Amino acid sequence: MTDTMRYTVESGDLENIVSRLLDIVRRLGVSVSKLAVEVDGGKASLEIAVAPSSQSIANTLRERIGQIEGAKPA
Amino acid sequence: MSELADLSAIDLVEAYRSKKLSPVEVTDAVIARIDASEPKLNALWAYDPTEARKAAGASEERWAKGEPLGAIDGVPVTIKENIATKGTAVPLGCAAVSLTPAAADAPPAARTREAGGILLAKTTMPDYGMLSSGLSSFHKLARNPWDLSANPGGSSAGAGAAAAAGYGPLHIGTDIGGSVRLPAGWCGIVGLKPSAGRVPINPPFIGRVAGPMTRTVADTALYMSVLSKPDARDTMALPYADIPWLDLDRGVKGLKIGLWLDAGFGQAVTEETERAVKKAARLFADAGAIIEPVGPFLTREMIDGLDRFWRARGWEDVSRLSPEKQAQILPYIFDWIKTAENFSGREVYTGFAQIEAMRNALHTALSGYDFILSPTAPTASYPAEWASPVNDPQKPFEHIAFTVAVNMGGQPAVSINCGYTEGGLPIGLQIIGQQFDDIGVLRLARAFETMRPQQRPWPKVAA
Numbered sequence: 001m002t003d004t005m006r007y008t009v010e011s012g013d014l015e016n017i018v019s020r021l022l023d024i025v026r027r028l029g030v031s032v033s034k035l036a037v038e039v040d041g042g043k044a045s046l047e048i049a050v051a052p053s054s055q056s057i058a059n060t061l062r063e064r065i066g067q068i069e070g071a072k073p074a
Numbered sequence: 075m076s077e078l079a080d081l082s083a084i085d086l087v088e089a090y091r092s093k094k095l096s097p098v099e100v101t102d103a104v105i106a107r108i109d110a111s112e113p114k115l116n117a118l119w120a121y122d123p124t125e126a127r128k129a130a131g132a133s134e135e136r137w138a139k140g141e142p143l144g145a146i147d148g149v150p151v152t153i154k155e156n157i158a159t160k161g162t163a164v165p166l167g168c169a170a171v172s173l174t175p176a177a178a179d180a181p182p183a184a185r186t187r188e189a190g191g192i193l194l195a196k197t198t199m200p201d202y203g204m205l206s207s208g209l210s211s212f213h214k215l216a217r218n219p220w221d222l223s224a225n226p227g228g229s230s231a232g233a234g235a236a237a238a239a240g241y242g243p244l245h246i247g248t249d250i251g252g253s254v255r256l257p258a259g260w261c262g263i264v265g266l267k268p269s270a271g272r273v274p275i276n277p278p279f280i281g282r283v284a285g286p287m288t289r290t291v292a293d294t295a296l297y298m299s300v301l302s303k304p305d306a307r308d309t310m311a312l313p314y315a316d317i318p319w320l321d322l323d324r325g326v327k328g329l330k331i332g333l334w335l336d337a338g339f340g341q342a343v344t345e346e347t348e349r350a351v352k353k354a355a356r357l358f359a360d361a362g363a364i365i366e367p368v369g370p371f372l373t374r375e376m377i378d379g380l381d382r383f384w385r386a387r388g389w390e391d392v393s394r395l396s397p398e399k400q401a402q403i404l405p406y407i408f409d410w411i412k413t414a415e416n417f418s419g420r421e422v423y424t425g426f427a428q429i430e431a432m433r434n435a436l437h438t439a440l441s442g443y444d445f446i447l448s449p450t451a452p453t454a455s456y457p458a459e460w461a462s463p464v465n466d467p468q469k470p471f472e473h474i475a476f477t478v479a480v481n482m483g484g485q486p487a488v489s490i491n492c493g494y495t496e497g498g499l500p501i502g503l504q505i506i507g508q509q510f511d512d513i514g515v516l517r518l519a520r521a522f523e524t525m526r527p528q529q530r531p532w533p534k535v536a537a
Binding site: 024027028029053054056057059060063064067 | 335
């Protein structure tokens with residue numbers, strides 16, 4: 001299954017956020033089919049399309065992305 | 075030779091048997107260690123060196139006659155203060171609790187005395203045992219001997235600190251969501267959460283167990299041979315089983331072991347914790363075990379539900395107290411449970427139902443494996459003054475993801491040190507076994523104890 005997750009992030013340290021996002025994906029062993037980032041001043045919109053192997057992996061991915069400071073589901 | 079206060083229970087009993095040491099000199103050495111360290115550590119309550127010396131004298135006479143009472147005769151012991159000992163009050167870490175002397179020994183205390191253990195003191199805990207911290211409205215702030223600015227963890231806070239600081243070899247804690255294993259992990263010791271019902275307790279409750287906290291696996295096993303004896307007062311106890319507790323040395327070749335590095339909710343595992351646990355898993359693989367990754371299987375819904383149930387349970391007790399008494403409770407705890415004031419029956423029931431969901435999830439995850447390895451906690455220890463690694467009463471259980479499911483599932487699990495942070499704080503490895511396989515998790519822990527790199531010297535805390 002492919003799951004597309006969209007987040008807005010208010011932070012000046014976008015590089016760190018993308019790095020953390022990729023780290024989370026790597027740790028959970030999820031394959032990414034799309035990663036888009038749009039920057040508008042101090043705010044960024046993130047869209048990530050992933051293929052989690054199960055619902056629990058998808059839930060965990062949401063939990064972990066939600067823990068990135070300033071990240072909110074769009 | 076090690077200092078007497080640092081000797082293991084196994085070594086002490088052998089030295090008593092061969093008349094190389096006497097319980098009196100060992101008890102004196104442990105008392106000297108306590109007197110030197112306790113002003114900074116605050117691990118103890120109801121510390122009674124006079125009674126301990128008296129009991130050690132009686133033990134010395136028994137050994138002289140070659141008639142020890144049991145497996146731990148003459149071995150210094152501490153007991154968490156929520157385990158009743160006759161004549162001593164049970165404050166539950168909370169200033170609002172009346173200090174009424176207990177009428178009888180609770181089962182773990184009774185077994186300890188029957189086997190000749192020398193009770194030195196009770197150990198401290200936070201209010202109602204509901205924090206993984208040494209913070210309490212009744213006791214002084216307990217600290218971590220590895221770093222006095224760090225938290226020993228909890229709720230068996232004093233027991234974890236006492237074991238690491240060498241207040242004798244045997245300590246006992248209780249665990250309803252990780253309260254033996256978390257302080258064991260953060261203090262670098264061995265802490266066993268036995269199978270539900272393996273160690274009789276009173277009062278019993280869903281998920282609650284008592285278990286040894288020691289410096290070595292063999293000492294935990296020795297204490298289990300004492301604590302697991304039957305007691306009719308525990309209405310949830312397992313039937314007594316004659317387990318060969320000290321038959322610990324088995325190979326790991328061919329064992330199928332899951333490696334669980336993301337629980338599914340709560341704090342993310344730090345890189346240094348993940349590294350240490352993976353390194354431990356590699357040692358098992360090198361010894362012939364088959365290691366396979368286990369994905370996250372717990373959910374936010376599960377812990378939020380259990381949190382609602384625990385808040386409701388706490389509020390049921392606390393709401394009966396006068397406003398003056400309520401004001402004596404640790405504000406963090408009061409703020410946490412007061413939110414249950416207006417919970418609906420549905421909110422509480424759906425919370426309670428998550429216990430079953432968690433149990434089923436762990437049973438499913440364990441099927442096909444002999445054991446699962448995980449971090450004991452996602453992070454190493456945190457500031458001593460904090461109530462939890464997150465320190466927010468509205469996010470109270472972000473750090474117990476790896477431990478709490480095992481309480482709800484009923485399986486045995488042990489925490490054993492698997493490394494240190496850059497700052498020198500211990501990192502705990504949790505080994506979860508199949509239901510009732512207490513000896514299995516101890517054997518695997520013993521195997522790890524022999525394979526892991528040499529441990530750092532135990533910390534010395536001087537006043």
